[in-house]
Amino acid sequence: RVDLFSELKEIVPEHQERVKKLKKEYGNAELGKITADMGIRFRGMTIPDCQKTLPGAFPGGEPLPEAVLWLLLTGKIPSKEQVDSLAQELRSRATIPDYAYKAIDALPVSAHAMTQFTTGVMALQVQSEFQKAYEGGIAKARYWEPTYEDSLNLIARLPSIAAYIYRRKYKDGKIIPMDDSLDYGANYAHMLGFDDPEMLEFMRLYISIHSDHEGGNVSSHTAHLVASPLSDPYLAFAAALNGLAGPLHGLANQEVLRWIRSIVAEFGTPDISTEQLSDYIHKTLNSGQVVPGYGHGVLRKTDPRYTCQREFALKHLPNDPLFQLVSKIKEVVPPILTKLGKVKNPWPNVDAHSGVLLNYYGLTEESYYTVLFGVSRSIGVGPQLIWDRALGLALERPKSVTLEKLEALCGKS
Ligand code: NMX
Ligand code: MLT
Known part of the structure; x- marks a missing residue:
């Protein structure tokens, strides 16, 4: 199957059943302590595994971000044909409404690149398919479908928004249009103004490896949390970017x-x-x-x-x-x-x-670097949000206790 949505539609019901069964049979089970010093895995694959197995722009090339997206969403290694088709689909979704540029233009050029980026993402939210579908009364079982639309549109549009900010803040302000012959990572580099093939290859690697690191890092977890009351992917991702902008995280x-x-x-x-x-x-x-x-x-x-x-x-x-x-x-x-x-x-x-x-x-221009990280992180966050809705994950609401209560719970008299 060459089309990502059809591939996903086939595997969602099977996973929904697994989660239902797990909840029913083990709902009260205590999972104990989880330690996580095992390194980084993308759906079970190490980074060298991804470099060896995922399709690149040329044989032996770095993994294409589209391939990482396919893997994170479906758990399957895509063929080159599937990756090329997804690259084409992302390009076809990449039209930016003019008001998104205008929203960014309303900020002074001196605003931090991450502030401009979050503003651009919030402007894109105006086109949320999830919000429209929810207002139209969509059934819970189908929430993941408009979440898919929003996530793919968001991923597709971010490089143009991000490149616009770069050109505006550090260069002549002129937009370099997308090149229909280029893949996602290469196109982003191209729109920034870089066409050296080595830089294009580095961008493919960069965007692939920054996409995610489990769901617990500040940005991915923020997206999951903010989306849990059914805020749409744009709202959730803008919040994630604000976490990424912290100096102990993406900054x-x-x-x-x-x-x-x-x-x-x-x-x-x-x-x-x-x-x-x-x-x-x-x-x-x-x-x-x-x-x-x-x-x-x-x-x-x-x-x-x-x-x-x-x-x-x-x-x-x-x-x-x-x-x-x-x-x-x-x-x-x-x-x-x-x-x-x-x-x-x-x-x-x-x-x-x-x-x-x-x-x-x-x-x-180092004050731009976290924007690159942010574009990449959408490739991890998008699939996470789609699966959150496909599996009907609950609203997240951690318990909050006073210090006194905490001391009492710890047995301190
Ligand atoms: N330099 C100096 N002190 C450090 C560093 C460091 N790189 N890393 C940890 N510590 C200190 C930390 O500040 C804390 O001190 P105190 O008890 O006085 O508050 C102590 O060591 C224990 O911290 P850890 O438990 O080792 O680390 P924690 O889980 O709290 O924080 C980081 C993790 C990543 C926030 C921390 O290592 C850090 O501040 N690193 C530098 C910033 C950085 O590189 N962040 C990027 C992380 C990756 N990303 O992209 O998100
Ligand atoms: C990340 O990629 O988000 C960083 O490794 C930070 C983290 O995992 O906490």
């Missing part, structure tokens, strides 16, 4: 490049000794700041997304001075963080590497 990629540049500024060169670097890291920590790009909420080893970006850099830009500095940082930071005695994971995360690659290919 860390901006912070990393700033920090690396501050090291270069301090010593006047990226070619510094281990002692100089060690001193600088201590200076950062002693001023009460975190070392950006290091540590993680659940990972307890080097982020595999760091590793695959490093491999990309080793292949394409081994002599870049900033890449070499990033490599040196990876040697010097972990023992220092470990010595602090409180950091659960001293290893680099995804954000420790992306900036130097983007910078190398000419995308030097």
